[in-house]
Amino acid sequence: MILIDGKKAAAELRGELKLEVSELKEKFNKVPGLTVILIGDLTPSQIYVRNKEKSANEVGLKSEVIKYPDSVDEKTVLEKIAELNRDSSVSGILVQLPLPKHIDKQKVIEAIVPGKDVDGFHPMNVGNLSSGYESSVPCTPLGCYLLIKKIEPNLSGKKAVVIGRSNLNGKPMTQLLLKENCTVTITHSKTKDLKGECLKGDIIVAAVGIPELVKADWIKKDAIVIDVGINKTEKGIVGDVAFEEVSKVAKALTPVPGGVGPMTIACLLKNTIECFKRSQK
Numbered sequence: 001m002i003l004i005d006g007k008k009a010a011a012e013l014r015g016e017l018k019l020e021v022s023e024l025k026e027k028f029n030k031v032p033g034l035t036v037i038l039i040g041d042l043t044p045s046q047i048y049v050r051n052k053e054k055s056a057n058e059v060g061l062k063s064e065v066i067k068y069p070d071s072v073d074e075k076t077v078l079e080k081i082a083e084l085n086r087d088s089s090v091s092g093i094l095v096q097l098p099l100p101k102h103i104d105k106q107k108v109i110e111a112i113v114p115g116k117d118v119d120g121f122h123p124m125n126v127g128n129l130s131s132g133y134e135s136s137v138p139c140t141p142l143g144c145y146l147l148i149k150k151i152e153p154n155l156s157g158k159k160a161v162v163i164g165r166s167n168l169n170g171k172p173m174t175q176l177l178l179k180e181n182c183t184v185t186i187t188h189s190k191t192k193d194l195k196g197e198c199l200k201g202d203i204i205v206a207a208v209g210i211p212e213l214v215k216a217d218w219i220k221k222d223a224i225v226i227d228v229g230i231n232k233t234e235k236g237i238v239g240d241v242a243f244e245e246v247s248k249v250a251k252a253l254t255p256v257p258g259g260v261g262p263m264t265i266a267c268l269l270k271n272t273i274e275c276f277k278r279s280q281k
Protein backbone atom coordinates (compact mmCIF):
# COMPACT_ATOMS: atom_id res chain seq x y z
CA MET A 1 0.00 0.00 0.00
CA ILE A 2 1.25 3.47 -0.84
CA LEU A 3 0.99 5.82 2.11
CA ILE A 4 0.31 9.17 0.48
CA ASP A 5 2.58 11.57 2.33
CA GLY A 6 0.81 14.93 2.23
CA LYS A 7 3.53 16.66 4.25
CA LYS A 8 6.17 15.65 1.72
CA ALA A 9 3.96 16.53 -1.27
CA ALA A 10 3.16 19.93 0.27
CA ALA A 11 6.86 20.62 0.92
CA GLU A 12 7.66 19.73 -2.70
CA LEU A 13 4.87 22.00 -3.94
CA ARG A 14 6.08 24.87 -1.73
CA GLY A 15 9.58 24.36 -3.18
CA GLU A 16 8.20 24.67 -6.74
CA LEU A 17 6.16 27.73 -5.76
CA LYS A 18 9.18 29.40 -4.15
CA LEU A 19 11.05 29.02 -7.41
CA GLU A 20 8.10 30.38 -9.36
CA VAL A 21 7.79 33.40 -7.05
CA SER A 22 11.46 34.29 -7.58
CA GLU A 23 10.98 34.00 -11.37
CA LEU A 24 7.90 36.24 -11.18
CA LYS A 25 9.84 38.75 -9.09
CA GLU A 26 12.53 38.83 -11.74
CA LYS A 27 10.00 39.27 -14.55
CA PHE A 28 7.56 41.76 -12.98
CA ASN A 29 9.71 43.34 -10.29
CA LYS A 30 7.06 42.49 -7.67
CA VAL A 31 5.78 39.41 -5.84
CA PRO A 32 2.23 38.08 -5.40
CA GLY A 33 0.53 39.30 -2.23
CA LEU A 34 -1.91 37.43 0.00
CA THR A 35 -4.11 39.27 2.49
CA VAL A 36 -6.03 37.31 5.10
CA ILE A 37 -8.84 38.86 7.13
CA LEU A 38 -9.26 37.24 10.54
CA ILE A 39 -12.31 38.09 12.62
CA GLY A 40 -12.58 37.14 16.29
CA ASP A 41 -10.37 35.00 18.46
CA LEU A 42 -11.38 31.41 17.65
CA THR A 43 -8.26 29.35 18.35
CA PRO A 44 -8.45 27.01 15.29
CA SER A 45 -8.84 30.02 12.97
CA GLN A 46 -5.87 31.74 14.62
CA ILE A 47 -3.75 28.61 14.15
CA TYR A 48 -4.77 28.24 10.48
CA VAL A 49 -4.02 31.89 9.78
CA ARG A 50 -0.64 31.71 11.51
CA ASN A 51 0.27 28.65 9.42
CA LYS A 52 -0.93 30.36 6.24
CA GLU A 53 1.22 33.42 7.01
CA LYS A 54 4.27 31.27 7.80
CA SER A 55 3.91 29.27 4.58
CA ALA A 56 3.32 32.41 2.49
CA ASN A 57 6.51 33.96 3.86
CA GLU A 58 8.40 30.72 3.25
CA VAL A 59 7.69 30.80 -0.50
CA GLY A 60 8.40 34.53 -0.74
CA LEU A 61 4.87 35.92 -1.06
CA LYS A 62 3.99 39.28 0.42
CA SER A 63 1.69 38.37 3.25
CA GLU A 64 -0.57 40.45 5.46
CA VAL A 65 -3.11 39.57 8.14
CA ILE A 66 -5.82 42.07 9.04
CA LYS A 67 -7.43 41.31 12.40
CA TYR A 68 -10.80 42.48 13.67
CA PRO A 69 -12.54 41.77 16.97
CA ASP A 70 -15.68 39.59 17.00
CA SER A 71 -17.76 42.75 17.39
CA VAL A 72 -16.69 44.28 14.06
CA ASP A 73 -19.66 45.27 11.90
CA GLU A 74 -20.29 43.87 8.43
CA LYS A 75 -19.94 47.27 6.76
CA THR A 76 -16.36 47.70 8.04
CA VAL A 77 -15.39 44.29 6.67
CA LEU A 78 -17.04 44.94 3.29
CA GLU A 79 -15.32 48.34 3.03
CA LYS A 80 -11.95 46.76 3.78
CA ILE A 81 -12.55 44.11 1.09
CA ALA A 82 -13.46 46.87 -1.40
CA GLU A 83 -10.18 48.65 -0.53
CA LEU A 84 -8.19 45.42 -1.00
CA ASN A 85 -9.97 44.78 -4.31
CA ARG A 86 -8.59 48.11 -5.56
CA ASP A 87 -5.08 47.56 -4.18
CA SER A 88 -2.83 46.29 -6.98
CA SER A 89 -0.27 44.92 -4.50
CA VAL A 90 -2.89 42.44 -3.25
CA SER A 91 -3.23 39.39 -5.53
CA GLY A 92 -5.38 37.26 -3.25
CA ILE A 93 -7.89 37.95 -0.47
CA LEU A 94 -9.07 35.34 2.00
CA VAL A 95 -11.59 35.88 4.77
CA GLN A 96 -11.06 33.15 7.36
CA LEU A 97 -14.25 31.22 8.08
CA PRO A 98 -16.30 30.75 10.20
CA LEU A 99 -17.56 34.31 10.67
CA PRO A 100 -19.49 35.71 13.63
CA LYS A 101 -23.27 35.22 13.20
CA HIS A 102 -24.01 38.91 12.52
CA ILE A 103 -21.83 38.89 9.38
CA ASP A 104 -23.38 37.45 6.22
CA LYS A 105 -20.90 34.89 4.88
CA GLN A 106 -22.28 34.93 1.34
CA LYS A 107 -22.15 38.75 1.17
CA VAL A 108 -18.50 38.63 2.23
CA ILE A 109 -17.64 35.90 -0.30
CA GLU A 110 -19.32 37.83 -3.12
CA ALA A 111 -17.63 41.12 -2.11
CA ILE A 112 -14.20 39.74 -3.10
CA VAL A 113 -13.54 40.28 -6.81
CA PRO A 114 -13.40 36.84 -8.48
CA GLY A 115 -9.85 37.49 -9.69
CA LYS A 116 -8.62 37.76 -6.07
CA ASP A 117 -10.81 34.99 -4.64
CA VAL A 118 -8.07 32.57 -3.59
CA ASP A 119 -10.58 30.29 -1.84
CA GLY A 120 -12.54 29.75 -5.06
CA PHE A 121 -15.84 30.33 -3.24
CA HIS A 122 -17.17 33.23 -5.36
CA PRO A 123 -20.16 32.11 -7.50
CA MET A 124 -18.26 33.27 -10.60
CA ASN A 125 -15.39 30.90 -9.80
CA VAL A 126 -17.80 28.10 -8.89
CA GLY A 127 -19.53 28.59 -12.26
CA ASN A 128 -16.26 28.79 -14.17
CA LEU A 129 -15.03 25.57 -12.57
CA SER A 130 -18.22 23.72 -13.44
CA SER A 131 -18.12 25.12 -16.99
CA GLY A 132 -14.54 23.92 -17.40
CA TYR A 133 -13.10 27.47 -17.63
CA GLU A 134 -10.09 28.89 -15.83
CA SER A 135 -10.95 29.63 -12.19
CA SER A 136 -9.69 29.56 -8.63
CA VAL A 137 -10.41 26.11 -7.20
CA PRO A 138 -11.12 25.57 -3.47
CA CYS A 139 -7.84 24.65 -1.81
CA THR A 140 -8.72 21.33 -0.14
CA PRO A 141 -10.16 19.58 -3.21
CA LEU A 142 -7.33 21.02 -5.29
CA GLY A 143 -4.88 19.43 -2.83
CA CYS A 144 -6.74 16.08 -3.07
CA TYR A 145 -6.64 16.29 -6.85
CA LEU A 146 -2.87 16.87 -6.90
CA LEU A 147 -2.32 13.92 -4.54
CA ILE A 148 -4.46 11.63 -6.71
CA LYS A 149 -2.59 12.73 -9.85
CA LYS A 150 0.73 11.86 -8.21
CA ILE A 151 -0.46 8.27 -7.80
CA GLU A 152 -2.36 7.98 -11.07
CA PRO A 153 -1.49 10.58 -13.73
CA ASN A 154 -4.08 9.30 -16.22
CA LEU A 155 -7.51 9.30 -14.61
CA SER A 156 -9.49 9.02 -17.84
CA GLY A 157 -12.29 6.46 -17.58
CA LYS A 158 -11.73 5.77 -13.88
CA LYS A 159 -14.75 5.43 -11.65
CA ALA A 160 -14.60 7.95 -8.81
CA VAL A 161 -16.90 8.13 -5.80
CA VAL A 162 -17.03 11.35 -3.79
CA ILE A 163 -18.66 11.09 -0.36
CA GLY A 164 -20.08 14.47 0.69
CA ARG A 165 -21.53 17.26 -1.44
CA SER A 166 -20.40 20.43 0.36
CA ASN A 167 -19.51 23.55 -1.62
CA LEU A 168 -16.15 23.47 0.14
CA ASN A 169 -15.16 19.90 -0.71
CA GLY A 170 -17.49 17.42 -2.41
CA LYS A 171 -18.86 19.54 -5.26
CA PRO A 172 -15.57 21.08 -6.45
CA MET A 173 -13.87 17.68 -6.05
CA THR A 174 -16.48 16.21 -8.38
CA GLN A 175 -15.83 18.93 -10.97
CA LEU A 176 -12.05 18.35 -10.87
CA LEU A 177 -12.48 14.60 -11.38
CA LEU A 178 -15.01 15.15 -14.19
CA LYS A 179 -12.51 17.42 -15.93
CA GLU A 180 -10.09 14.48 -15.83
CA ASN A 181 -12.70 12.31 -17.60
CA CYS A 182 -13.54 10.23 -14.56
CA THR A 183 -17.04 8.84 -14.23
CA VAL A 184 -18.05 10.43 -10.95
CA THR A 185 -20.71 9.45 -8.44
CA ILE A 186 -21.38 12.07 -5.77
CA THR A 187 -22.94 10.68 -2.61
CA HIS A 188 -24.41 12.27 0.53
CA SER A 189 -26.45 11.60 3.65
CA LYS A 190 -29.51 10.51 1.66
CA THR A 191 -27.62 8.09 -0.59
CA LYS A 192 -29.02 4.57 -0.44
CA ASP A 193 -26.40 1.84 -0.25
CA LEU A 194 -23.33 4.03 0.23
CA LYS A 195 -21.21 0.91 0.68
CA GLY A 196 -22.40 -0.47 -2.69
CA GLU A 197 -21.57 2.84 -4.41
CA CYS A 198 -18.11 2.97 -2.82
CA LEU A 199 -17.33 -0.60 -3.90
CA LYS A 200 -17.52 0.55 -7.54
CA GLY A 201 -14.87 3.26 -7.07
CA ASP A 202 -11.33 3.15 -8.42
CA ILE A 203 -10.97 6.41 -6.51
CA ILE A 204 -12.75 7.30 -3.27
CA VAL A 205 -12.72 10.78 -1.76
CA ALA A 206 -14.35 10.94 1.67
CA ALA A 207 -15.33 14.44 2.88
CA VAL A 208 -18.03 13.78 5.43
CA GLY A 209 -17.03 14.54 9.01
CA ILE A 210 -17.94 11.12 10.49
CA PRO A 211 -15.04 9.33 12.21
CA GLU A 212 -13.96 6.16 10.37
CA LEU A 213 -17.19 5.86 8.39
CA VAL A 214 -15.53 4.16 5.41
CA LYS A 215 -14.62 0.56 6.16
CA ALA A 216 -12.37 -1.97 4.43
CA ASP A 217 -15.32 -3.92 2.99
CA TRP A 218 -16.51 -0.70 1.23
CA ILE A 219 -13.31 -0.52 -0.80
CA LYS A 220 -12.56 -2.16 -4.12
CA LYS A 221 -9.13 -3.82 -4.13
CA ASP A 222 -6.43 -1.39 -5.27
CA ALA A 223 -8.59 1.72 -5.03
CA ILE A 224 -7.00 5.10 -4.31
CA VAL A 225 -8.55 6.46 -1.11
CA ILE A 226 -8.35 10.12 -0.11
CA ASP A 227 -9.50 11.02 3.39
CA VAL A 228 -10.49 14.67 3.83
CA GLY A 229 -12.13 14.23 7.24
CA ILE A 230 -10.72 15.76 10.40
CA ASN A 231 -12.58 14.43 13.42
CA LYS A 232 -11.69 14.93 17.06
CA THR A 233 -12.29 11.71 18.99
CA GLU A 234 -11.22 10.25 22.33
CA LYS A 235 -8.32 8.52 20.58
CA GLY A 236 -7.22 11.76 18.91
CA ILE A 237 -7.73 13.18 15.42
CA VAL A 238 -9.05 10.62 12.94
CA GLY A 239 -10.35 10.82 9.39
CA ASP A 240 -13.54 9.61 7.72
CA VAL A 241 -11.77 6.39 6.72
CA ALA A 242 -10.95 3.48 9.06
CA PHE A 243 -7.25 3.79 8.31
CA GLU A 244 -5.86 0.49 9.65
CA GLU A 245 -8.32 -1.83 7.93
CA VAL A 246 -8.61 0.18 4.69
CA SER A 247 -4.81 0.26 4.36
CA LYS A 248 -4.96 -3.53 3.86
CA VAL A 249 -7.19 -3.21 0.78
CA ALA A 250 -6.39 0.12 -0.86
CA LYS A 251 -3.64 0.72 -3.39
CA ALA A 252 -2.94 4.14 -1.87
CA LEU A 253 -4.34 6.00 1.14
CA THR A 254 -3.88 9.38 2.83
CA PRO A 255 -3.26 9.37 6.59
CA VAL A 256 -5.00 11.77 8.98
CA PRO A 257 -3.22 13.88 10.04
CA GLY A 258 -0.46 14.33 7.47
CA GLY A 259 -2.45 13.64 4.29
CA VAL A 260 -4.79 16.19 2.74
CA GLY A 261 -4.37 18.83 5.47
CA PRO A 262 -0.83 20.03 4.59
CA MET A 263 -1.78 20.29 0.90
CA THR A 264 -4.62 22.72 1.65
CA ILE A 265 -2.32 25.58 2.68
CA ALA A 266 0.17 24.86 -0.11
CA CYS A 267 -2.73 25.10 -2.59
CA LEU A 268 -3.74 28.46 -1.12
CA LEU A 269 -0.26 29.74 -2.01
CA LYS A 270 -0.61 28.19 -5.47
CA ASN A 271 -3.97 29.93 -5.95
CA THR A 272 -2.46 33.28 -4.89
CA ILE A 273 0.29 32.89 -7.49
CA GLU A 274 -2.25 31.90 -10.17
CA CYS A 275 -4.35 35.00 -9.35
CA PHE A 276 -1.23 37.16 -9.66
CA LYS A 277 -0.31 35.61 -13.03
CA ARG A 278 -3.84 36.10 -14.41
CA SER A 279 -3.79 39.74 -13.26
CA GLN A 280 -0.56 40.34 -15.21
CA LYS A 281 -1.98 39.01 -18.48
Ligand code: NAP
Pocket (backbone or CB within 6 Å): 140, 163, 164, 165, 166, 167, 168, 169, 170, 187, 188, 189, 190, 191, 194, 207, 208, 209, 210, 228, 229, 230, 231, 260, 261, 264
Ligand atom coordinates in the same frame (compact mmCIF):
# COMPACT_ATOMS: atom_id res chain seq x y z
P1 NAP B 1 -20.03 19.44 5.52
O1 NAP B 1 -20.25 20.76 4.90
O2 NAP B 1 -20.61 19.15 6.86
O3 NAP B 1 -20.54 18.32 4.49
C1 NAP B 1 -20.57 16.99 4.84
C2 NAP B 1 -21.16 16.19 3.71
O4 NAP B 1 -21.19 14.82 4.12
C3 NAP B 1 -22.60 16.58 3.35
O5 NAP B 1 -22.75 16.64 1.96
C4 NAP B 1 -23.43 15.45 3.96
O6 NAP B 1 -24.61 15.13 3.22
C5 NAP B 1 -22.47 14.29 3.86
N1 NAP B 1 -22.83 13.25 4.85
C6 NAP B 1 -23.14 13.42 6.14
N2 NAP B 1 -23.41 12.22 6.70
C7 NAP B 1 -23.27 11.30 5.73
C8 NAP B 1 -23.42 9.90 5.69
N3 NAP B 1 -23.77 9.19 6.76
N4 NAP B 1 -23.20 9.28 4.52
C9 NAP B 1 -22.83 9.96 3.43
N5 NAP B 1 -22.67 11.30 3.40
C10 NAP B 1 -22.89 11.96 4.55
O7 NAP B 1 -18.48 19.08 5.66
P2 NAP B 1 -17.18 19.63 4.87
O8 NAP B 1 -16.97 21.07 5.18
O9 NAP B 1 -17.21 19.18 3.45
O10 NAP B 1 -16.06 18.81 5.65
C11 NAP B 1 -16.01 17.40 5.65
C12 NAP B 1 -14.87 16.93 6.53
O11 NAP B 1 -13.64 17.42 6.00
C13 NAP B 1 -14.90 17.44 7.98
O12 NAP B 1 -14.39 16.45 8.82
C14 NAP B 1 -13.96 18.63 7.95
O13 NAP B 1 -13.37 18.89 9.22
C15 NAP B 1 -12.93 18.14 6.98
N6 NAP B 1 -12.15 19.20 6.29
C16 NAP B 1 -10.83 18.98 6.12
C17 NAP B 1 -10.06 19.91 5.45
C18 NAP B 1 -8.60 19.65 5.27
O14 NAP B 1 -7.84 20.56 4.97
N7 NAP B 1 -8.16 18.39 5.39
C19 NAP B 1 -10.64 21.08 4.95
C20 NAP B 1 -12.00 21.24 5.10
C21 NAP B 1 -12.76 20.31 5.77
P3 NAP B 1 -25.85 16.15 3.06
O15 NAP B 1 -25.44 17.15 2.04
O16 NAP B 1 -26.95 15.28 2.61
O17 NAP B 1 -26.08 16.75 4.42
